Amino acid sequence: MDFEDIETVAVLGAGNMGHGIAEVAALAGYEVRMRDIKEEFVQDGYDNIEWSLNKLAEKDQLTAEEADAALDRVTPLVDIEEAVGDADVVIEAVPEKMEIKKDVYTDVEQHAPDEAVFATNTSSLSITELSAVTERPEQFCGMHFFNPPVRMQLVEVITGAHTSDETLDTIEALADDFGKSPVRVRKDSPGFIVNRILVPLMNEACWLVHDDVATIAEVDSTTKFDIGLPMGALELSDQVGNDVGLHVLEYMHETLGEAYDPCPLLEAKVEDEKLGKKTDEGFYDYENGGADIPRDQASEEIRNRLLAVMANETGKLLRNDVATVADIDEAVMLGGGFPEGPAKLADKAGLDTLIETLAEVYDRTEDERYELADGLANAAAEGGFYGGDDGDEVSYDTINVERLKGGVGHIELDRPHRMNTVSTEMLDELADAIDRLNEDDDVRSILLTGAGDRAFSAGADVQSAATNATTLDGVELSKTGQETFGKLEDSPMPVVAGIDGYTLGGGMELATAADMRVASE
Structure with missing residues (x-):
């Protein structure tokens, strides 16, 4: 399937991600078939699209005529054959459960045209394993949007073991035509880029509190007002959903090993159904003021711990050829709202300092998550993730x-x-x-x-x-x-x-x- 031949996009799932992706595709001029398993689900998704388009028109980000035209391009459906029968691209955005997704693709394979490309909006699951239930693994890839799709610029385009270059090029071009910024993930690795950085960051924030190294206020004050991230690490966990973060972490733990052992504090929050903003309570109480983060409780120890963990993950991604250092930084800035990417933040902090931090904590705890990654060691030996000085050539960050x-x-x-x-x-x-x-x-x-x-x-x-x-x-x-x-x-x-x-x-x-x-x- 060539990008120029794409006219119809099927979106499977009408939840927050599904209806958001459908809206993005419709705004870009594509005919959209949005499907869910019940009439009430798909109608609710359609109503959300209509509401969002009207809001965009109210804010003069598009005309009323453009909003109406985009809505007219969305067809809500329940019948799977009707949804995918003439689709050029099928974007699946059903719940993040491997078995649910596999069942969907088993059904879709029976009705989609032979030339159609399949793209899964998974945030961490194996592209290769999902593609194995289809008869077109070379036409199967990941297309990970970020929430909400209408506002967030990043789309991770992820290869599976059998994905063809043509498929990746087509989906990257489609994402670009959607008005998004695609970043290619070159290897099917759990968490891909952004979640591979953010989830260990949130987990480490939990461990700092669990081990009485820091308070919630100290962790989030450091994250937000020292490192300069858009919100505190534990505030971010509440925003994402503590259950969502734990689910991704459990999958990474299962597939990547003990370095991704979930913190008992996070597990307890989920067990007590304190899932974050969506339940009005998580690490913060959202019925009584929410995340009131102090500006003056930042700590150098906490800063170095969090930066060191992110730098170590960056090193692992580089060593395994999951992405380039520039793509890692771009993806985390776009998907996580970081002022700078984890590699550039680490270079500024000094890789030797961060490696020393990892060594000190590992000597004390012997936890695998503090073992020095070869990729980080190599970057330090080369003078940083972006290398050392190049004579008189000046490099800027902004x-x-x-x-x-x-x-x-x-x-x-x-x-x-x-x-x-x-x-x-x-x-x-x-x-x-x-x-x-x-x-x-x-x-x-x-x-x-x-x-x-x-x-x-x-x-x-x-x-x-x-x-x-x-x-x-x-x-x-x-x-x-x-x-x-x-x-x-x-x-x-x-x-x-x-x-x-x-x-x-x-x-x-x-x-x-x-x-x-x-x-x-």
């Missing part, structure tokens, strides 16, 4: 700088997962890059753009600004911004801002500091 033909110095704001919002780090890097380009005799003009297709820059990074923020920090950020924008205004060469997407607040100030602005509709 921007990309390149010299184009014709003497153009191109600066790209590179935080698409946060709509290129402006942080203190970005301002510092922008100032340095502008100085370097101004001093380069081969550069005659500067072009400013934003990565991705959603925003040039959506203003100040509120999350980063909130980290240990004080009134003085806010004043300093504003001052730094004015100084950086002033460098653009004072540049002796023409500066052009190429705008494609939202340009708000500080992003608008940055754009107006350029001599010329060229914008798409």
